[in-house]
Amino acid sequence: MLLEVNNLHVSYGAIRALKGVSCQVGEGEIVALIGANGAGKTTTLRTISGLIRPQEGTITYKGKPITKMPPHDIVSLGICQVPEGRRVFTRMTVLENLEMGAYTRKDSANVKTDIQKVFQRFPRLEERKTQLAGTLSGGEQQMLAMGRALMSKPTVLLMDEPSMGLAPMLVQEIFAIIQEINQAGTTILLVEQNAHMALSVANRAYVLETGEVVLSGPANELADNPEVQKAYLGE
Amino acid sequence: MDASMLSQQILNGITLGATYALIALGYTMVYGIIQLINFAHGEIYMVGAFVGVLMVTVFQQGLLFSLAAAMLACMVMGVTIERIAYRPLRRSTRLAPLISAIGVSIFLQTLMTKIKGPQPVAFPQVINDALYKIGPVEISKVQILILIVASLLMATLHFIVKYVKIGKAMRAASEDYDTAALMGINVNRVISFTFAIGSALAAAGGVLVGLYFNSVSPFMGVSAGLKAFCAAVLGGIGSIPGAMLGGIFLGVAETLGIAGGFDMYKDAIAFTLLIIVLLFRPTGLLGRPIQRKV
Numbered sequence: 001m002l003l004e005v006n007n008l009h010v011s012y013g014a015i016r017a018l019k020g021v022s023c024q025v026g027e028g029e030i031v032a033l034i035g036a037n038g039a040g041k042t043t044t045l046r047t048i049s050g051l052i053r054p055q056e057g058t059i060t061y062k063g064k065p066i067t068k069m070p071p072h073d074i075v076s077l078g079i080c081q082v083p084e085g086r087r088v089f090t091r092m093t094v095l096e097n098l099e100m101g102a103y104t105r106k107d108s109a110n111v112k113t114d115i116q117k118v119f120q121r122f123p124r125l126e127e128r129k130t131q132l133a134g135t136l137s138g139g140e141q142q143m144l145a146m147g148r149a150l151m152s153k154p155t156v157l158l159m160d161e162p163s164m165g166l167a168p169m170l171v172q173e174i175f176a177i178i179q180e181i182n183q184a185g186t187t188i189l190l191v192e193q194n195a196h197m198a199l200s201v202a203n204r205a206y207v208l209e210t211g212e213v214v215l216s217g218p219a220n221e222l223a224d225n226p227e228v229q230k231a232y233l234g235e
Numbered sequence: 236m237d238a239s240m241l242s243q244q245i246l247n248g249i250t251l252g253a254t255y256a257l258i259a260l261g262y263t264m265v266y267g268i269i270q271l272i273n274f275a276h277g278e279i280y281m282v283g284a285f286v287g288v289l290m291v292t293v294f295q296q297g298l299l300f301s302l303a304a305a306m307l308a309c310m311v312m313g314v315t316i317e318r319i320a321y322r323p324l325r326r327s328t329r330l331a332p333l334i335s336a337i338g339v340s341i342f343l344q345t346l347m348t349k350i351k352g353p354q355p356v357a358f359p360q361v362i363n364d365a366l367y368k369i370g371p372v373e374i375s376k377v378q379i380l381i382l383i384v385a386s387l388l389m390a391t392l393h394f395i396v397k398y399v400k401i402g403k404a405m406r407a408a409s410e411d412y413d414t415a416a417l418m419g420i421n422v423n424r425v426i427s428f429t430f431a432i433g434s435a436l437a438a439a440g441g442v443l444v445g446l447y448f449n450s451v452s453p454f455m456g457v458s459a460g461l462k463a464f465c466a467a468v469l470g471g472i473g474s475i476p477g478a479m480l481g482g483i484f485l486g487v488a489e490t491l492g493i494a495g496g497f498d499m500y501k502d503a504i505a506f507t508l509l510i511i512v513l514l515f516r517p518t519g520l521l522g523r524p525i526q527r528k529v
C-alpha cells in the first residue's frame with residue numbers, strides 16, 4: 001500500500017479524537033473517509049500531514065515511516081493537503097498562492113508550465129490571477145486551494161471536505177475535477193460529509209465514528225449498506 | 236514657528252523617524268509571524284550600535300563596513316536568541332516566550348554593562364559635520380546618510396517580501412502558519428529568517444543613531460525599543476508599511492513637540508500619540524481589522 005495508517009491515537013488534552021484509526025490507500029485509488037461532525041476526519045488528515053503528533057500509532061508512506069517527520073518534509077515526499085475550509089492565503093494574489101504550492105519544487109521552469117496547466121483546469125483562476133485570494137468567491141477559493149496543492153505535484157492528495165459550503169452545481173464540478181485529477185495519476189484520500197458524492201467517486205471508503213473506524217469496504221458496497229444509507233445517505 | 240523652521244523640524248523628525256522605523260520593522264515582522272513582542276529587540280539595536288563602535292575604533296574600519304558588520308553580527312544574535320529563548324517555548328502559553336524575551340533583554344543589558352561599563356561611549360565622528368543648504372532647510376551629512384541607508388534598507392525589505400521566495404513564504408506563514416507548513420514551507424526556517432532581517436535592520440538603526448547622537452550606551456535600547464514598539468503598534472502591528480509609517484509619524488511628532496516647547500515631555504509624546512491613535516483606530520494606522528484565526 002502507498003499510504004498506511006496504523007492504530008492512530010490522537011488526543012487534544014483530555015479529548016480523545018482518534019482511538020486507534022487504521023486505513024490504507026493504494027496507488028491510484030480514490031479512498032473516501034466519511035463520518036459525522038467531530039468524528040475525527042480532519043484530525044486524521046492533519047496527523048498524516050505531520051501537523052499533529054499522535055500519541056500512538058504509525059504512518060508509513062511507500063513502506064517508510066513518516067510519523068515523526070515535519071510537515072514540509074512530508075510535502076517534499078509527495079503528500080499534499082487541501083485543508084478544510086480551503087485556507088487560501090487571502091492577502092496574497094492567486095498567482096502567489098499557486099507559487100506557494102510549488103514551494104518545495106526546484107524545477108522553476110516547469111513550475112511556470114504547471115501554473116498554466118492549473119489555469120487550463122480552472123479558467124476562472126487565470127482571469128483573477130493578480131487578484132487577492134481573499135476577494136475570490138468560496139467556489140473559486142476551493143479551486144485555488146486545489147490548484148495550489150496540485151502545484152506541489154503530489155503523489156497523494158489529501159482533501160478535507162472540498163464540497164463544504166458550495167452550491168450543488170459547483171459540488172458536481174468539484175467532484176468531476178477530483179476524478180480527473182485521479183485519472184491523471186494522483187492518488188486521493190478524500191474526507192467528506194457529503195457521503196453520497198464521496199461514495200460515488202471513491203473506490204473504497206472508511207466510515208469514522210467518534211474516533212474509530214466502524215465500517216470499511218468498496219465504496220459501492222458501502223453505498224448499498226442499509227446502516228450507511230440510514231446514517232449518512234439520508235435514505 | 237515660521238515655515239522654514241517648520242520644514243527644518245519636519246526634516247529632523249523624518250530622520251529620527253527613519254531610525255525608529257528601522258527598529259519598528261523588527262517588532263512588527265516577528266509579531267506578524269509568531270505573535271510575540273520581542274522585548275529583547277531594543278537590546279539587539281543596542282548591541283548593533285556597540286559592534287559599530289568596536290568596528291570603527293578597534294578595527295579601524297570604514298563606516299559602511301562597520302555598518303555591515305554590525306548588521307551581520309546582530310543577524311546571528313537574533314537568530315540565536317530565537318533558537319535558544321523562544322523556539323523551545325513555541326507550544327507553551329503565550330506569556331512564557333514574553334517573559335523569556337524580557338529575560339534576554341535584561342541579560343544583554345547587564346552583559347554590556349559588565350563589558351563596557353554603564354557610561355555612554357562616544358561614537359567616533361567618522362563623518363564630518365558639514366551642513367548643506369537645500370532651500371530653507373539645512374541638512375547634515377549624517378542626516379543624509381541616515382535617510383539614504385534607511386531608504387535603501389526599507390526598499391530592499393520591500394523587494395524581498397514582495398518578490399523573493401522566502402519573503403513570500405514569510406507573508407504566507409504570517410497569515411496562516413499551519414497552511415504554510417502544509418505547502419511545504421519550513422516554517423522554522425522562515426522564522427529564523429524573520430529574526431535575521433529584523434535584527435539586521437535594528438543593528439543598522441543602532442549604528443546610525445550612535446552616529447547621529449554621538450553616543451551609545453548599554454541602556455539606549457530601552458527607550459528606543461519602547462518608542463519603536465509604539466511606532467509598530469501605531470502603524471498597525473504586523474504590518475510592514477505600518478511600521479515604516481508609524482516610525483516616521485512618531486519621529487516627526489516628537490521633533491515638532493520638542494520644537495513646540497514640550498521638550499520636558501519628549502518621551503511622553505510617543506505614548507500619548509499611541510493612546511490617541513488606538514482610541515480611534517484600535518488596530519493602528521494601517522492595521523487590518525482584527526480577525527480570529529481559525
Ligand SMILES: Nc1ncnc2c1ncn2[C@@H]1O[C@H](COP(=O)(O)OP(=O)(O)OP(=O)(O)O)[C@@H](O)[C@H]1O
Pocket residue numbers: 012015016017035036037038039040041042043044084193
Ligand atoms: N484543536 C483542537 N482542540 C481540542 N479539540 C479538538 C481540536 N480539534 C479537534 N478537536 C476535537 O476532536 C474531535 C475530532 O475533530 P475533527 O476536527 O477531527 O472532526 P471532523 O471529523 O473533521 O469533523 P467535521 O466534519 O466537523 O470537520 C472533535 O471532538 C473535536 O471537538
Ligand SMILES: [Mg+2]
Pocket residue numbers: 041042043084160
Ligand atoms: Mg473536519
